[in-house]
Amino acid sequence: MSEVDRNPDMLVAYVAGVDMAALELKEDPKQEMEVLKNSPRGALAVMFIDTDTLKPVWAGVAVGNVKVDRSPGDSKKRLQYAVSEMFRSLPLK
Numbered sequence: 001m002s003e004v005d006r007n008p009d010m011l012v013a014y015v016a017g018v019d020m021a022a023l024e025l026k027e028d029p030k031q032e033m034e035v036l037k038n039s040p041r042g043a044l045a046v047m048f049i050d051t052d053t054l055k056p057v058w059a060g061v062a063v064g065n066v067k068v069d070r071s072p073g074d075s076k077k078r079l080q081y082a083v084s085e086m087f088r089s090l091p092l093k
Helices: 072-087
Strands: 010-019 023-028 033-038 041-050 056-065
Touching: 041 072, 056 072
Parallel strands: none
Antiparallel strands: 010 041, 023 033, 041 056
8 A cells, every 4th residue: 555645546534532531340359349440441443445435445443441651662562563453454455
């Protein structure tokens, strides 16, 4: 694939988001039960659209926990891994 200025075969649509207020049930050993705890989540969705039919030809999604205590370098590596895994399902013909 390559980027072009005009007459593309495909369009790329994407959306990314982070929910820092997301909650999740987690086991609390002190209380010996599940409790709601903050569990920030992030997601990226990408779709390739055929310009002739305007129908999607491929879509991928990556979802994961956001760790606020990670270093920027670790966060970047984790994001690169998630995106690489998402694009592994892309047929290369």
